[in-house]
Amino acid sequence: DTEVTQTPKHLVMGMTNKKSLKCEQHMGHRAMYWYKQKAKKPPELMFVYSYEKLSINESVPSRFSPECPNSSLLNLHLHALQPEDSALYLCASSQDFNARNTEAFFGQGTRLTVV
Amino acid sequence: AQSVTQLGSHVSVSEGALVLLRCNYSSSVPPYLFWYVQYPNQGLQLLLKYTTGATLVKGINGFEAEFKKSETSFHLTKPSAHMSDAAEYFCAVRGDNAGNMLTFGGGTRLMVKP
Numbered sequence: 001d002t003e004v005t006q007t008p009k010h011l012v013m014g015m016t017n018k019k020s021l022k023c024e025q026h027m028g029h030r031a032m033y034w035y036k037q038k039a040k041k042p043p044e045l046m047f048v049y050s051y052e053k054l055s056i057n058e059s060v061p062s063r064f065s066p067e068c069p070n071s072s073l074l075n076l077h078l079h080a081l082q083p084e085d086s087a088l089y090l091c092a093s094s095q096d097f098n099a100r101n102t103e104a105f106f107g108q109g110t111r112l113t114v115v
Numbered sequence: 116a117q118s119v120t121q122l123g124s125h126v127s128v129s130e131g132a133l134v135l136l137r138c139n140y141s142s143s144v145p146p147y148l149f150w151y152v153q154y155p156n157q158g159l160q161l162l163l164k165y166t167t168g169a170t171l172v173k174g175i176n177g178f179e180a181e182f183k184k185s186e187t188s189f190h191l192t193k194p195s196a197h198m199s200d201a202a203e204y205f206c207a208v209r210g211d212n213a214g215n216m217l218t219f220g221g222g223t224r225l226m227v228k229p
Binding site (some may be wrong): 106 | 147149151156157158159160161164166167205209216217219220221222224
């Protein structure tokens with residue numbers, strides 16, 4: 001199984017809503033990532049978890065709150081988002097955060113629209 | 116700091132023609148290089164990677180890339196384009212930045228004409 005599964009595929013939320021994005025992998029990877037991708041742009045790193053601990057937060061606003069309940073799951077909790085937060089949110093995993101020669105496996109993404 | 120430059124945000128080829136997507140990188144340490152493909156409204160899929168060893172790397176779907184240290188390049192090629200190759204392609208480097216993070220190029224949209 002070389003899949004990273006993200007749910008939901010599409011999400012529309014109002015600016016006062018609270019929602020969560022979910023990501024799951026069963027490859028035994030110990031590093032998991034959240035990326036944000038705007039149209040016609042490359043993915044931008046948001047957060048990195050290594051061995052279930054938050055290792056990197058790329059100065060992401062607090063309205064985005066990541067959580068790693070266990071080594072297979074990664075959540076992104078959303079609250080009071082702005083329309084400019086509308087984007088494709090990608091989850092990825094890799095074998096080990098410190099292993100430079102391993103690739104990241106990406107999920108299919110959640111297309112988020114904030115209205 | 117490491118960086119990646121993809122020359123040409125859009126490349127158009129005819130079906131059956133050679134595909135050449137350009138990628139140049141900078142890194143103060145030996146880089147690890149990756150090419151990803153993204154189809155509309157989907158995630159990124161790894162096409163191929165260079166870590167160490169042979170500088171000509173073969174990937175999926177008939178793509179290959181050659182690591183040229185002297186030119187700091189890692190161009191992606193395919194001898195004969197197929198309509199299904201139309202997608203966005205991202206070159207990425209993992210080099211000298213803290214935390215071994217991937218740095219992506221700006222992407223190249225490949226269009227294939229019938």
